[in-house]
Amino acid sequence: xxxxxxxxxxxxxxxxxxxxxxxxxxxxxxxxxxxxxxxxxxxxxxxxxxxxxxxxxxxxxxxxxxxxxxxxxxxxxxxxxxxxxxxxxxxxxxxxxxxxxxxxxxxxxxxxxxxxxxxxxxxxxxxxxxxxxxxxxxxxxxxxxxxxxxxxxxxxxxxxxxxxxxxxxxxx
Ligand SMILES: [Zn+2]
Numbered sequence: 001x002x003x004x005x006x007x008x009x010x011x012x013x014x015x016x017x018x019x020x021x022x023x024x025x026x027x028x029x030x031x032x033x034x035x036x037x038x039x040x041x042x043x044x045x046x047x048x049x050x051x052x053x054x055x056x057x058x059x060x061x062x063x064x065x066x067x068x069x070x071x072x073x074x075x076x077x078x079x080x081x082x083x084x085x086x087x088x089x090x091x092x093x094x095x096x097x098x099x100x101x102x103x104x105x106x107x108x109x110x111x112x113x114x115x116x117x118x119x120x121x122x123x124x125x126x127x128x129x130x131x132x133x134x135x136x137x138x139x140x141x142x143x144x145x146x147x148x149x150x151x152x153x154x155x156x157x158x159x160x161x162x163x164x165x166x167x168x169x170x171x172x
Contacts (some may be wrong), residue, residue, distance in 0.1 A: 002034050003041045004052040006095050009162050014096055015143040018048075018055045021076045024119035028058060032074045032117055035060045040070075044095045046133040048140030051096050059137040063129050073124075075114035078138055081123075083107035090132045092146040100158045104149045106135045 007014055021028055031054060039047040039060060049058040061073045088108040093101045109127045112134055116122050126134045136146055147155040 001037050004034055004038045006038065006042065006047075006051050007053055008096050008098060008166070009145055009147070010159055011096075013050055013053055013055060014140070014145060016050065016055050017143050018050050018057045018141040020057050021115075024076050024115055024117065028056075028076060029117050031056075031058060032060055036062070036072050036074075039095075042095050045129075046137045047095065048137045050140050050143075057141045059134070059141065061130070061133050061137060063133060074117045075112070075134075076116070076119075078112050078114040078134070078141075080110050080135070080138065081113050082111035084109040088128070088132065090129070092132065092136060094136070094146055096140075097145060097147055097158065097162065100147070100161075102146065102150045102154065102158075104132075104136075104146050106132055106149075110135060112138075 031049065035047045035049065035052060038052060045063050046059065046061040049056050057077045059075050059078060062070055064070045084107045086108040087105050089103050089105050091101050092104045108131060109125060110131050111123065111125050113121065113123050139145070147158055
């Protein structure tokens, strides 16, 4: 069990398309457990492997509100096989884009195929908050951040602020 450092934008790894996982083995299971520890510690409700500098198609999520109703979801090579025509708008944030939030429009429900931590093929129909979270995390696997869904004006303003914060952290 370990809490890993989380990359923040701008960072080239966050813009890279992650590789498919060929085998769900102990290395991947350890990665998923470390990612969950990192996510709960942050705290957050979703995390993708590129955010902890691992460019592979692995995501974890938990939209449970308290420690008692934790229901972690671990997904390897997730793929959206169906999306609703109806959209939903949520104010999104991201552990890699700290302190910034913005409304993002995405399909209201999606059906996702993935491999679980044992390598078994699974399917989930994600609706509401979970639909938003799974789409947000899957975007990370293609090098896409939620700020790529908003106006370039607002995106560039956020990126400038994040870059400035990074420089200040380096200088201090
Ligand atoms: Zn994110």
